[in-house]
Amino acid sequence: MVTIAEPIAKPASRFRYFLDRREVLGAIFVAPAILYVLLLVGVPFLLAVYYSVSAYTIYDPSWRFVGLANFRQIVSDPVFQETLGNTFVFTFGSQLLGLILGKFGAFLLLRPFPGHKIVRAVIILPWAVPIALATVAWEWMFDSLYSVINWTMITLGIITRSEAPNWLGNPHLAMLCVIVVNAWRFFPFAIVIFLAGITSVSQDIIDAATVDGAGFWRRNYQIILPIILPIVAVGLIFGIVFTFTDLSVVYLLTNGGPVNATSVLGFEGFQVGIVSGDVSHGAAISLFMLPVLLLVVVGMLRYIRRREIV
Amino acid sequence: MSAVLARDIVKKFPEVIAVNGITLAIPDGEFMVLLGPSGCGKTTFLRIICGLESQTSGDLIIDGNVVNDMPPRARGVAMMFQSYGLYPHYTVRNNIAFPLRTQHVPRAEIERKVDWASHLLGIEQLLDRRPRQLSGGERQRVALARALVREPTALLLDEPLSNLDAKLRASARQDIKQFQQRVGVTTIYVTHDQVEAMGMGDRIAVIDHGKVRQVGTPAEIYDEPADRFVATFVGTPPMNLLARNGVYLGFRPENFLPRDMIDDGAFTEFSFRVDRSEYLGSERIVYGVIEGFDPSQLITAKLPPAHVPEESIRPGQFHPFAVRNSALRYFNQDGKRASRH
Numbered sequence: 088m089v090t091i092a093e094p095i096a097k098p099a100s101r102f103r104y105f106l107d108r109r110e111v112l113g114a115i116f117v118a119p120a121i122l123y124v125l126l127l128v129g130v131p132f133l134l135a136v137y138y139s140v141s142a143y144t145i146y147d148p149s150w151r152f153v154g155l156a157n158f159r160q161i162v163s164d165p166v167f168q169e170t171l172g173n174t175f176v177f178t179f180g181s182q183l184l185g186l187i188l189g190k191f192g193a194f195l196l197l198r199p200f201p202g203h204k205i206v207r208a209v210i211i212l213p214w215a216v217p218i219a220l221a222t223v224a225w226e227w228m229f230d231s232l233y234s235v236i237n238w239t240m241i242t243l244g245i246i247t248r249s250e251a252p253n254w255l256g257n258p259h260l261a262m263l264c265v266i267v268v269n270a271w272r273f274f275p276f277a278i279v280i281f282l283a284g285i286t287s288v289s290q291d292i293i294d295a296a297t298v299d300g301a302g303f304w305r306r307n308y309q310i311i312l313p314i315i316l317p318i319v320a321v322g323l324i325f326g327i328v329f330t331f332t333d334l335s336v337v338y339l340l341t342n343g344g345p346v347n348a349t350s351v352l353g354f355e356g357f358q359v360g361i362v363s364g365d366v367s368h369g370a371a372i373s374l375f376m377l378p379v380l381l382l383v384v385v386g387m388l389r390y391i392r393r394r395e396i397v
Numbered sequence: 398m399s400a401v402l403a404r405d406i407v408k409k410f411p412e413v414i415a416v417n418g419i420t421l422a423i424p425d426g427e428f429m430v431l432l433g434p435s436g437c438g439k440t441t442f443l444r445i446i447c448g449l450e451s452q453t454s455g456d457l458i459i460d461g462n463v464v465n466d467m468p469p470r471a472r473g474v475a476m477m478f479q480s481y482g483l484y485p486h487y488t489v490r491n492n493i494a495f496p497l498r499t500q501h502v503p504r505a506e507i508e509r510k511v512d513w514a515s516h517l518l519g520i521e522q523l524l525d526r527r528p529r530q531l532s533g534g535e536r537q538r539v540a541l542a543r544a545l546v547r548e549p550t551a552l553l554l555d556e557p558l559s560n561l562d563a564k565l566r567a568s569a570r571q572d573i574k575q576f577q578q579r580v581g582v583t584t585i586y587v588t589h590d591q592v593e594a595m596g597m598g599d600r601i602a603v604i605d606h607g608k609v610r611q612v613g614t615p616a617e618i619y620d621e622p623a624d625r626f627v628a629t630f631v632g633t634p635p636m637n638l639l640a641r642n643g644v645y646l647g648f649r650p651e652n653f654l655p656r657d658m659i660d661d662g663a664f665t666e667f668s669f670r671v672d673r674s675e676y677l678g679s680e681r682i683v684y685g686v687i688e689g690f691d692p693s694q695l696i697t698a699k700l701p702p703a704h705v706p707e708e709s710i711r712p713g714q715f716h717p718f719a720v721r722n723s724a725l726r727y728f729n730q731d732g733k734r735a736s737r738h
Contacts, residue, residue, distance in 0.1 A: 291480045292485075295484075296495075297469050298448070299496035299547075301470070301499050394486075
């Protein structure tokens with residue numbers, strides 16, 4: 088007779104396959120990222136919000152709540168008003184210049200020519216070179232005494248030595264300088280965005296426009312540019328957010344000068360909050376960027392979505 | 398007068414010669430089909446006509462003017478692309494109006510012509526939509542309207558039906574042909590599909606390796622192929638070719654019948670070993686080899702199923718088959734047509 092062994096009744100442990108459960112394992116994998124965001128973005132952000140409504144300075148680290156007094160003070164401060172204006176000029180000036188340079192760069196790189204691979208590699212350098220290093224080079228080019236730009240113009244007879252501009256000493260020229268340096272940093276990114284956009288436009292569409300009688304300009308500004316606009320807008324959002332919050336070029340090239348002419352929000356917040364130790368006012372200045380950026384980003388994303396649905 | 402005249406057009410790319418001396422005259426109002434396998438140079442030739450590519454040598458004459466160095470916009474031709482190339486950010490109305498805007502046509506005139514073209518193709522109700530909101534067939538009509546609105550000297554179509562499904566393709570074929578006859582515009586139509594070519598073309602130019610192999614009406618191409626390439630490229634299944642003493646004997650599968658079915662005239666008889674047959678409803682395709690010829694040479698017969706008794710095509714056996722002598726075609730060693738064996 089064949090005996091079939093009775094299975095030994097052994098209750099399976101509830102936790103035996105615990106890690107096989109999708110929601111458990113998923114949560115474990117995601118946890119480090121969430122922790123990272125909470126600790127390194129969330130906590131400092133909340134801290135900054137609190138600082139901005141307190142009277143906290145490094146000399147008097149009190150957590151006394153003062154309401155919106157800090158904000159009222161900075162808004163009525165003429166230096167802050169100038170800084171806010173500068174930030175807009177700096178951001179939109181350098182983005183515009185970067186986009187124009189990027190578009191031309193993309194067009195140059197679109198057609199293969201001898202050595203275009205080397206040029207492609209070289210053109211990405213402004214983005215890859217450490218900002219401190221690059222800015223030192225630019226500082227030398229804009230130097231009041233040794234500026235290569237001035238010396239070139241003097242040698243070519245375009246200007247005399249007495250007419251040589253003091254690039255970083257004149258408020259308007261200094262703003263132009265930080266815009267140029269920032270655009271120079273941004274434009275390889277713009278080239279990549281434009282290249283990605285233009286190469287995604289079907290050749291049939293471009294050919295159709297050519298046969299339909301569109302010349303170079305009409306093809307570019309009535310056909311290609313509108314089609315790639317959503318892609319460019321995404322790139323522009325990144326550019327605006329990064330530039331609006333950036334202080335490195337200003338800090339390294341002009342230190343906000345001359346007389347606050349190139350001071351931007353990031354730089355001002357750093358100066359007041361960290362260098363001068365007035366943490367609460369520094370936090371208030373930095374937080375001022377938030378609603379502005381939020382408006383820009385929400386507005387542009389809505390525009391992109393509308394373009395893509397229709 | 399020829400609407401489009403190509404004289405010895407050559408196009409060399411660094412690696413290949415895409416067009417190798419095409420001479421072709423397309424009279425006013427003709428529907429000319431350029432038929433050939435993929436990579437034969439037919440699309441390159443079309444792009445040369447509209448000016449998207451420039452020829453290495455040769456002359457192109459459109460409407461009596463040599464246009465060799467003219468940009469596409471000055472040539473007076475319109476082209477419809479394989480994927481239609483509609484502008485996704487424009488409405489249908491603006492898509493159709495675009496070629497007129499580039500010519501600085503007055504606004505009222507543009508409106509009138511857009512109405513005319515959209516009415517012609519029955520797309521008036523789509524004018525305010527965008528291309529992505531249209532079906533494949535509707536997109537094709539919009540592309541046609543955009544090509545026509547300028548009233549071009551010649552309308553160039555590059556495989557316009559290849560993006561449509563099989564069912565839609567048949568009706569689109571009808572549409573294109575009908576409307577071409579109504580408008581009377583000279584049309585050059587590129588395809589690799591012989592059904593489209595035979596069904597639509599007033600004349601067909603068969604192209605292979607950058608050369609025109611034969612130009613003729615669909616009947617001429619099918620019944621009197623100029624060489625072995627044309628004979629085997631056109632027709633499904635292709636013409637049977639039997640090699641003997643360096644020359645080739647060709648006959649169409651539908652002319653290769655059981656001997657009993659031929660009751661009049663002179664014919665040539667073959668002993669046909671049937672290997673396999675396919676019943677396709679309206680016809681029966683029979684595959685096999687002919688005794689006394691190269692056994693690797695697969696021969697096909699296309700028979701009307703209703704009239705062929707089962708026993709005359711039983712697989713594995715030899716059956717007497719025959720071809721009327723009037724249906725036999727001879728080809729030389731170099732593949733060219735010969736008058737007689």
